[in-house]
Every structure is written in C-alpha cells, then in structure tokens.
Amino acid sequence: MPVHMTIDELKSAARTLRKFLAESGAAQLTHAQSLEAVAHTAGFRDWNSCSAALLAPRPLAAVPILRVYDEVATRNFYCDYLGFEVDFEHRFAADLPLYMRVTRGGVHLDLSQHHGDGTPGAAVWLPTVDIAAFHRELRRRDHLVTLRPGIDRSAPGGPTVELLDPFQNALRFCELDD
Template structure:
C-alpha cells in the first residue's frame, strides 16, 4: 500500500525522536525527510513528496500591485488572516515580491512596476462566508471598513473589500 505525504512526514518525526532518544544522532527535520524519502525509493524529499501528492490541477495565482509594504502586511496578514508563504527582493533597497496564503488561496503582492494593475478584482470562493464575516468584524481593521454580506451578489453571498491599493477582493460562498 503506498504511503501518503503525511505518513512520510510522520515517519520522519518518529525517526528524529527515536534517534534522539537513543543518543545515536540528532537530525534536523529536513535530514529526516531526506532519509525517509531514500528509504521509500526516491532520490530526495522533493521527488518523494511530488510523487506522493500526485498530479494536481493547475492553479492561477493573481498578482496584485501594492505600493506600501507595511499597509499590505497589515491588510492581508493582520486583517484578512493570510500568512506569508515567501518574500523576495533582488536587493534590500529594491521592491518587494510577497506571496500570502490562507486556506487554499494564494495571492502574490508585488511592488514591481508592471506587476498587476491597481483596481484589479479577484473572486475568492469561500466555504463559510458568515464565519469569515464574523472573523473580520472581530478584527475591526479600520473604523471605516465594516464590510457586510451582499446576499444578492451574483454567484452567492459575498463580502467585498478594497485593499489599500484599490484592488477589490470578493470573498464569495458559491451557490449550490
């Protein structure tokens, strides 16, 4: 029976714990993952995890233009609850490129000229729009930002927000 990625990660944790308890060796999690991958017949962890995950559908990642790093982080991370997946700059004084994620949604935020167009609209399917709305209301981002749920929006109940850069985010619980 083939193993899953979660089972391989669990095996790596068990390997680390067992080796540490016996005093034989101390491995990092990455080293343990590499060892498990070789044990199940792969050259490295990246090959192993890709094979175990199997084919995945293509997913689009919108690139939104942002101008102010602090405002972007406050809005997307602090208010909307996205986590930073990665960030990149070619040099410390050059523009930021940042990927944020929440659930299965990823958004790229870029300060680079030519990336994204201010005023872009992104439609984001949401499982429980009422719970998401309550979460936002608890955070009370700005006194002027108190979104409601538009129950007459095409596609299903929607919470629409404008980010600090005039990009519209439409969080929608699809009908049906």
C-alpha cells in the same frame, strides 16, 4: 472535500496525533490507525482514498499578482486583518521593491511593488467555504481603518463579502451557491 496538504504533511499530522494521544494517556494508536484518523478528519473514507486523491494529477492553478505600494499597509491589511500568512518574500536588494506571496485556506495571492506587476484596481474572486464565519472573523478584528463589510446575498455566484485593499484592488470572497 479539497485538502491543501501533501501526503507527507498528513503523515506528519498522523505521527503528531499518535504521539499526543500516547503522551496524554488517552489512547495507543498504531501508525495505520492514526493515518486513518487523519484521512477521516480530511473528509475521506479511509487513508487509501485520501492518498489516491492527493496523488492524482491536479489542474493548473492561477495565482493573481496584485499591485501594492506600501509594505506596512500591505502587511496590516492582508496578514493582520484578512488572516493571510506570508509564504515567501523576495527583493533583489534591500532597497528594491518587495514581492511576496500570501496564503489563506489554500488560496495564494502574490503582492508586488514592482512596476508592471498587476494593475491597480484589479478584482479577484475568492471562493469561501463559510462566508458568515469569515464575516464574523473580520468584524472581530481591529484594523487601522474601520472596515465594516457586509454580506451581499444577491451577488452572482453566492453570498459575497467584497473588500477594497489599500491599493483599490477588489477582493470578492464568495460562498458558492449549491
């Protein structure tokens, strides 16, 4: 199971778990026991396996840059509709184009208003764990434009939900075939 947290973040989660259980009177855990519980939750057999996996060298990860034009439409689509969170925003000055990174489930997308960053009409393939749950989530959300995406079960690679953002970039959320 891929974990998109650092060791420090998992240790913090273990401290939070320990404190919560103690304050609620449910259990008194040692720090080592809370680390083991967090490791199991992350899909590892124990804390040593978890920390070894997180410290192992990782392959380079590409972050696509998608061209966007309208900040309000960008936030509405990527954050409000798709559920991405803003990692950072940058402008060289208040009246200059926006560059921001959004993240969801360990997937990063850079969205840029800068001329030359990305090409309108790009396609990005996004691996997704449970496409049916993702599809239900989208169907529950309101959006300025009523989008009613379906699941293409004949797409190469696995079941896919494809959406066009307001700038004609194609986002292909795909659950891998086993």
